[in-house]
Amino acid sequence: MKEITVDELIQPKVQFVTGNDAIVYGALLANCRFFAGYPITPATEILESMTQYLPLLKEGYCIQMEDEIGSIGAIIGASWNNVRTMTATSGPGFSLMQENLGYACMTETPCVIVDVQRTGPSTGQPTKPAQGDVMESRWGTHGDHNIIVLYPNSVQEALWTTIRAFNLADKYRTPVVLLSDAAIAHTRERLEIPLEKEVEIIKRIPVTIDKSKYHPFRTGYSVPSKVPEMDRFGNKYHTYLTGLTHDWKAYPETNSAEVHEKLVRRLYEKIDDNRHDIIKYEEKYLEDADIVIVCYGIASRTVYSAVETAREKGFKVGLFRPITLWPFPEDKIYDISLDIDKFLVIEMNLGQIYHSVLEYSKGNCQVESLFTLGGQLPREKEILKKIRKR
């Protein structure tokens, strides 16, 4: 039986497809070979496509679990077979995943969780786009942790961002949340699909040290780093994993404040120290801007033309679009705040990244907001009105 390659599977190489499709393609190209999920609008097509494609690929498996808790549990477990794993859901399912998301943080298990946002709270409006889970993606699980959250704004960017999500997950041994929304999910655009060989894969660093010297959560065996090298099941190192506070040996240590502090700080810093590598954003016209619009994901799509129009009308408007939402590009916001009169934060929620912009602009400039709800994208007219208002 001839093996099917991803290059062969995804044909043709230019397609007119949705954001959900792009995420699936990105995942397959990134070598994701296990997906566990539970249907939910507007993420369901990701699961559906995965059930279609993964069985065709070598060592590819896809399972529809009984719920979202089981789904994330399955992908965390599977990740330890040195498999890149993913699940996809929307708000209600994302909330259910929070406990195990924290477990992935604590056990430093790479995996990708896609949250295709719809309006909420609760069941809300299942087919309408929103950006209401941005803070949840950072703070949704209990206890001190750090996490990487990415959010593309187009079908094409969704593909590359998905690939990046897997690379960051493996590089930093952490769950990565890939945010999307009902609009990106179901918007069709031109998608150029790279060949496998055009996709860079950053692999986990395997354990190579002598078994007698190996401790699962000691870092820096081969290179100085706060990220421990990663064992896999079926190897010889007999790694033990626990969501309890654990020492280097991975043994539970439920009393020592020192062990806890050391562990939790390392988990935080392994991401925070590498903000320069993790943080990605788009900026436009910042050089001379008086007003900078901060926006991200789908909401940014209507902002571009508003910026052009405003510029034509003589307003010095710039645009700052974080693609990495967490860790938040706080230095960048601070730097910009020093040079401008006003930030205009545009979000499809009641204000989430707004708080971070306010926080890191430290009173250097005004911070205004334009929030849209109920699935509405921000309209050019409203944006211009906000820009005009001084």
Add this chain to the structure above:
Amino acid sequence: MKEITVDELIQPKVQFVTGNDAIVYGALLANCRFFAGYPITPATEILESMTQYLPLLKEGYCIQMEDEIGSIGAIIGASWNNVRTMTATSGPGFSLMQENLGYACMTETPCVIVDVQRTGPSTGQPTKPAQGDVMESRWGTHGDHNIIVLYPNSVQEALWTTIRAFNLADKYRTPVVLLSDAAIAHTRERLEIPLEKEVEIIKRIPVTIDKSKYHPFRTGYSVPSKVPEMDRFGNKYHTYLTGLTHDWKAYPETNSAEVHEKLVRRLYEKIDDNRHDIIKYEEKYLEDADIVIVCYGIASRTVYSAVETAREKGFKVGLFRPITLWPFPEDKIYDISLDIDKFLVIEMNLGQIYHSVLEYSKGNCQVESLFTLGGQLPREKEILKKIRKR
């Protein structure tokens, strides 16, 4: 069979008991008559005591459910029998409750969720106190919502704050999160227990309007307010509830942006407009302070004496302790920031309320932090060091 009153049940009136006990007593005095929960350290004793006391009280019921999701589901359902209801858990269970917490927000169902914090992420250290769920309590469920979160710092305050939690829940028809931690939970202190008649109960406003004119989510029938009056099961109004976006009639409306926006904004504003009523804090020596320590919950307990010592040494130190964490006392922080050199935020986490202090001090003063982890309370020495450092 002679009825047992709460006054009779809780004897003597001065006790040497734990924070968990105080929460139980507070709940019973507040007329909480249904508790559903699932054991978890360090919250378990609340469930245990409730199984002991509630059956003794008229119409009192307590059930140990199969998990935390079921527990919060049960108390939301029961609340519509015009019963005050509560559950209690710790981090892992609190994360599991997030989906249904959002449902309570959306259906405007009063209930009290106690989260007795322990160190995390994940299973962490079950017996060690922490303050790592502060942001989760605000942002843990998906979608746009608002919520009330209270956090006492002593056994005595735990009793009164629990009572207040129930009153706020009913007054604003919202879930209220009562934060505690493993230290408050298991610390014993002198507790003075009021008589039932000494406890003010703010009841839900019942529906009284003519049935033909009644719409479950219309507001302002009897008094101008953004909080709708509340029906109960077994009445005549036949209220329908859904977590979907719904109109006045409570009918699902999954397409209209207007209906969604109106609903979600009202849910937000019914709390936000009443910050003055909801927000409570303690302040000390603010008049002449150069440095103000912001701290809350258990972490504040060791701060008092540090403040005294610092004052004796000539430092103009003040203290600001929010008891209501959410909505956040942002105006107060802003006002203070105008008059001082420095905020020192002390938390038992990696920085949560810290972000809000930074946000609302708007660059007016420095914001420093002292974070402790692994169950350690902040020590006077460390606090003084931070104060001394200019």
Add this chain to the structure above:
Amino acid sequence: MDIKIKEEYCKGCEYCIEVCPQEIFQKSKRYNEKGYNVPELNNSKSCTGCKKCELICPEMAITISKEEENKKK
């Protein structure tokens, strides 16, 4: 027997056509407001009042009643 179809509720599922032992319902050319193909009656006199149709209709769109009863109202 009086056979009433509340047409605006009908969704043209044809269950009534299928269950009636007397073959009283049949496909029509008529569409209601929502665009559903409403069945039409044929030889309704032979209706035995078995109410199979009334029971099976997902929209409770069919009502069978004795003609006299109906007149009284």
Add this chain to the structure above:
Amino acid sequence: MDIKIKEEYCKGCEYCIEVCPQEIFQKSKRYNEKGYNVPELNNSKSCTGCKKCELICPEMAITISKEEENKKK
């Protein structure tokens, strides 16, 4: 038979005392480091090597072996 109790592992549960058909284990006055009451042996010669004790011990603290075997090592 050679009956070895790894004392530092023993928790004094008395299961071994209970299961031994030969009543070879019995309560002692000795406490190990952790404060557990370690059983003592009595008439160990009569041991049949049935290994009930070894199987039931929650800490795998008991090892029964043929004396010869032991000597070899």
Add this chain to the structure above:
Amino acid sequence: MLKPSDELREKYLRKDLLPSMFCPGCSIGQIMNYTVRAIDDLEMDQDKLVFVSGIGCSSRLPAYFEAYGVHTTHGRAIAFATGIKVTNPDLQVIVFTGDGDIAAIGLNHFLQSIRRNIDITVICVNNETYGMTGGQVSPTSPMGFKTKTTPYSNIEHSFNLSFLAKAAGAVYVSRWTTAHSVQAIKAIKKGIKKKGLAFIELISACPTSDRRFPEPKDYLNYFLNESIRYKPHCEDELSSHVFKNLNECFTAQDEGKLIVGEITDLDKPDYHELYKELKERSINEFWKKRENTD
């Protein structure tokens, strides 16, 4: 005598929501029809009636009833219902649920409420798929079925929910297809009257997303022709006609046949009765102790 639909609709349904949101030929509407007739026959007090549901097409049913209704979160209807019934045993609580809602995400709550014998009536619209999200596989989808998430056909064994409910200790279990109108109504009535947890499973059509048949009406015939009756004494003669052995009985349908019938009907104290006793017992103890210490 069956009451006329016109009259029943007037009394029991919210007319401003009709016609329903359900697709043409969807069985859910039929179950609405049957339930209306059951509650009318029982002359139930609509004020005391609370319909509770999870998420799914089937879970949209409570909205249509002129009574109390709670559309909860996916899979959690029974947890909510438990809280509702425990704190107000006077209410009649009827849960509408789907196979995804109760056999997948919500299975645990379901079995626990059976164990506790909470006095509620659970009506499951088992269309063997996730209708609402577009036709994915469910734990009751037969092995070999093609669905949106089993494009190469389902390789998972399926649950027979009624047998599972029985195994968990349900006091009343009845299983029919929606083509069995009269039996379904009877079962719902019996279930409502039953003290303790009653489970009524109705095999249903989802013509939109379940591609078993292109036309709704084909379901009718399939349901009637392919269903076989569960023998009341199946307990003792399991292997006789339906199952090769007990294991099969509890896990799968017999070669595509749909087993229908009354699966269980027994008596056992319900949670509320036992709780009432517990309250009395504990209060007595309290006063006795109080006397002793005084």
Add this chain to the structure above:
Amino acid sequence: MLKPSDELREKYLRKDLLPSMFCPGCSIGQIMNYTVRAIDDLEMDQDKLVFVSGIGCSSRLPAYFEAYGVHTTHGRAIAFATGIKVTNPDLQVIVFTGDGDIAAIGLNHFLQSIRRNIDITVICVNNETYGMTGGQVSPTSPMGFKTKTTPYSNIEHSFNLSFLAKAAGAVYVSRWTTAHSVQAIKAIKKGIKKKGLAFIELISACPTSDRRFPEPKDYLNYFLNESIRYKPHCEDELSSHVFKNLNECFTAQDEGKLIVGEITDLDKPDYHELYKELKERSINEFWKKRENTD
């Protein structure tokens, strides 16, 4: 011949964690003992062995084994195990769980993995209580029991997990007490070798929080004296000696007796075998289609 503990400990346990964290007389240590012997007898490759658990005292077991171990979240062990086994069928996956872990919060995952027939071995330490949190009621606690959360005695019926597993379609189910050392070892061995999901339920002592007896050793006698054997052909003669009828069989213990024995042993394709077929089938289809379009 039974191997000496010394030698086994050396090979299979992490000595720096011994003695275990378990209370004096806790059955969990015994189950560790039995499992060590089972995997030794089967000459299993420790590198390929993955122990997975949830949260609870019983779930601390994996830490002690010199093999791979995953201590997951409460109730979710089997979901993790599913992901592990599906993506690497060469691994031997053994799940340790407690009654709280698997019969309360985790029941759903358990039953679904039985339905799918995932090839894992699930060993449940059923001590009829939540040991770790101090002795609260669990879904397997007998009715009438006093626990920390049933101070006026438990009013809930209890699950017989083994029967529930059987009803969900498990291919191998065996139930013993920890006093049945030899049988327990045999069951674990058989379960590991079984293709598909094997469930071994071991009724256990939690002398610390379960106040059934003051002394650990009293459990031993209780377990041996009060257990009765499940008859292999119970299917066909249910009512004969043990149960009044099938319903009782599946819900409760017989008047306080502990039913032990091999409850089920049958054959049915497991998930992995079916998935392998599915992969082949779908890949063939793919190439065939590709040819046609070219």
Add this chain to the structure above:
Amino acid sequence: MNSGKKEKTQTSIRFSGVGGMGVILSSIILGKAAIYDNKNAVQTQSYGAEQRGSKVKSDILISDLDDPSYPVFDKVDILVAFSQEAYDYYVTSTKKKSLLLINSDLIEKTSIKRNRFNISATSIAEELLSKKITNVVMLGALIKLSKIVSRESILKAIVESVPKSYVDVNVKAFERGYDFFQDN
């Protein structure tokens, strides 16, 4: 789009109708064709709750730019209306110069005359097969009138988007639509 320089190089089209006529599919086919022509295209859609819902709308923007705008239209360049309800609702989103293409079988009441083209698409479709291919008839007319994508590309897109056994009848439907209007 209203935004400055992009205006000339982008065309906004709204397809609207009720379920069952292939409204959304027609926009997807158009988008595919645009891609084959090496243009850019962005298409969005909205319909009722989850599975069902009658009113359907699909917006598509066809663009020569590398970074096309996102289709949130106040006014569209082309409105393709399949049904009366859709026409009534969306006619307000046209501007003076907008092209209106309407299915005259289902749309009787029309207010605007300017730039309006009527085609009895449902009749043609039913004549050939069933109303399910109304969309392709409309597409044929649209391409002829607007030349927004090439004939080759749209035919390729149709072939790839419909079940094999229905390719021929769809191509026929396209041709009927295409030939409905004379070259203008």
Add this chain to the structure above:
Amino acid sequence: MNSGKKEKTQTSIRFSGVGGMGVILSSIILGKAAIYDNKNAVQTQSYGAEQRGSKVKSDILISDLDDPSYPVFDKVDILVAFSQEAYDYYVTSTKKKSLLLINSDLIEKTSIKRNRFNISATSIAEELLSKKITNVVMLGALIKLSKIVSRESILKAIVESVPKSYVDVNVKAFERGYDFFQDN
């Protein structure tokens, strides 16, 4: 506590030992007694993971203030040590003037002499009942030496905190501890 003005009016006490000797209970009894004396008391404890764990510590602060500090002690005024392990570990948390009360049955190696009082509490306890009441013997001695709460209050607290059938033996144990040291 080290903090300024509170120092005089607050006394910090640490009870320490291993499980099974009622270490924590003794601090709770003491706290109750303080409450009966209308004082304030704040008590915290720490032990191993969840159910088990050998080393046990309980800190209590007895105070005349309305707002007592929280017992996070660098140094304590009184250390009550039930076992060697506990003594070794916590003796560093005493200061010059600290009172040390130790269970001489289990503590053999001691470094500090000053202000140290030895009592063979386990022997006394076992003589009366079992080591389970070691705590009450120690409490008796503590009250006698420190007078931190009144004799009446502590007896009341003991009576309320132990099972009815064990009241007498506990009172006896208390008295034995109380009388162990001569008035000083």
